[in-house]
Amino acid sequence: xxxxxxxxxxxxxxxxxxxxxxxxxxxxxxxxxxxxxxxxxxxxxxxxxxxxxxxxxxxxxxxxxxxxxxxxxxxxxxxxxxxxxxxxxxxxxxxxxxxxxxxxxxxxxxxxxxxxxxxxxxxxxxxxxxxxxxxxxxxxxxxxxxxxxxxxxxxxxxxxxxxxxxxxxxxxxxxxxxxxxxxxxxxxxxxxxxxxxxxxxxxxxxxxxxxxxxxxxxxxxxxxxxxxxxxxxxxxxxxxxxxxxxxxxxxxxxxxxxxxxxxxxxxxxxxxxxxxxxxxxxxxxxxxxxxxxxxxxxxxxxxxxxxxxxxxxxxxxxxxxxxxxxxxxxxxxxxxxxxxxxxxxxxxxxxxxxxxx
Numbered sequence: 001x002x003x004x005x006x007x008x009x010x011x012x013x014x015x016x017x018x019x020x021x022x023x024x025x026x027x028x029x030x031x032x033x034x035x036x037x038x039x040x041x042x043x044x045x046x047x048x049x050x051x052x053x054x055x056x057x058x059x060x061x062x063x064x065x066x067x068x069x070x071x072x073x074x075x076x077x078x079x080x081x082x083x084x085x086x087x088x089x090x091x092x093x094x095x096x097x098x099x100x101x102x103x104x105x106x107x108x109x110x111x112x113x114x115x116x117x118x119x120x121x122x123x124x125x126x127x128x129x130x131x132x133x134x135x136x137x138x139x140x141x142x143x144x145x146x147x148x149x150x151x152x153x154x155x156x157x158x159x160x161x162x163x164x165x166x167x168x169x170x171x172x173x174x175x176x177x178x179x180x181x182x183x184x185x186x187x188x189x190x191x192x193x194x195x196x197x198x199x200x201x202x203x204x205x206x207x208x209x210x211x212x213x214x215x216x217x218x219x220x221x222x223x224x225x226x227x228x229x230x231x232x233x234x235x236x237x238x239x240x241x242x243x244x245x246x247x248x249x250x251x252x253x254x255x256x257x258x259x260x261x262x263x264x265x266x267x268x269x270x271x272x273x274x275x276x277x278x279x280x281x282x283x284x285x286x287x288x289x290x291x292x293x294x295x296x297x298x299x300x301x302x303x304x305x306x307x308x309x310x311x312x313x314x315x316x317x318x319x320x321x322x323x324x325x326x327x328x329x330x331x332x333x334x335x336x337x338x339x340x341x342x343x344x345x346x347x348x349x350x351x352x353x354x355x356x357x
Contacts, residue, residue: 004089008102011080016072016110020061023068027060028053035137042136052132055125059243062122065114066282067312069107071305073289078304081296096356100290107286114279119247127244148235151261152228155179160192163235169193170235173203175228185210187226194232200225242271269333270326277337281315284344291351315340 032053039049061068080086089099146162161172173192177185190205206221245253254268288311293304318340326336 004094004099005102005105008099009106011076012072012103012106013110015076016069016106019068019072019075023064024057024061028056031056038137044136048132048136052129055129055132058117058122058125059129062114062117062278065110066278066285067315069110069282070285070289070312071308073103073107073286074293074304074308077290077293081294084296086294087296096294096352099294100287100352103286103290104283107283111279111283114282115276118275118278123244123246123249130240130244149261150230150234151259152230153259155184158228158230160235163232165232168232170232183211195225196231198225199231200227242268247272247275264327266327266330266333270323270337273334273337274323277341281341281344284341284348285311285315287348287352288344291348291355294355315344318343 038044077086086099090096148160148162150158152158155178157176157178159172159174159176160170163170170192171190173189175185175187176183186209187203188207188209189203192204193202194200195202202223202225203221204223206224208219208221210217210219241253242250250268250272254265254272257265257268289308292307292311322331322336322339325331326333
C-alpha cells in the first residue's frame, strides 16, 4: 500500500466512525426522550438502562450502516476535491481506477464488519434489547390469537382455540395424528396447561379416539400429561423475534415454522437475505459516492451532500418498496432484497464509466 492509499483509507474510516458516533449519540438521546416517562414510572434501574442503550447502539448503527458509508464517502471526497487534491492526484498520472482502490479496501473492510455483525453480533444485542423493551416498555400479550393451528411433525397437527397467558390455560385443544389421509389418533381436551418445569402439557377433560382402519376405540380421562414439541410462546406469532435470532438460529426457526405450516415466513426470509445484501450495498454506494464527489463543482460539499441525501432517500424507498412486495404481494424475498442493489450497481457502473471517460 502506498502513502496515497493510507491517506485516503485514514480519511475514509475516520469520517465514517465519527459520523456513526454522532448518529449513535443522537439516536440514544431521542430514544431516551421517548422512553423516559416509562423509565420513571416503572422505576427502571440505571444499570438496566445503560445496558439497554449499549445494546441499542448496535441495532441503530447496523440499520443505517451502508448509508453512512455513502455519506462519509461523499463528505471527505468532496473536501479533497474542493482543496484540489483530487485534481493533483489525477494530474500526477494516477488513474481514477487506481484512485478508487483505497476506497474499495476501506469499503470492503467495513462490508466485512457489517456482514459479521448482521449475522451474529447485532442479533445477540437485539435479543437483550427486545427483552428489556418487553419487560419495561411494551404491552405484554394476555392471550394468544384465536383458532391457532400448528404442524408439529410430518404427521402431527394440533389446534387450540386460544391460550390465556395470565392464567396459563388454553381451551378446546386437539391433537391429530394423520398418516396419509387416515386419521390414526385424535386427542381432544377441554383445557390445557403448560408445565414449564417438566416441559409437559397437562390436559383436562381428555377424549382419545384411535383408529387402525379395522378397529376403533374411544377413551376418556379426567386429566393426563403429555409432551408436545411446542410451548405457549409458539402460539404468539411475534415477527420481531427475527431481529433477535442469529442466522443459524433463524434458519432453524424458518425450518420449524415451515414444517408447522406457517404462511407468513416471507418476513423471516427477507430478514435472512437482508443481512447479506445490506453490507454489499455499502460497497456499491462507496463507488457511487466516490464517483460523484471526486469532481470539483460550484457549490462544493453542500451540493455533493445534497445529491448524496437524495440518492440515500431513493435507496431507502426502493428497499422499503421491494420488501413490501415480498411480504404482502408474494415477490420472491431473495429477489426483493437484491433488487435495490442491482439497480444501484447499474448506477454505480454508469457513474464510474462516466468519471473514467
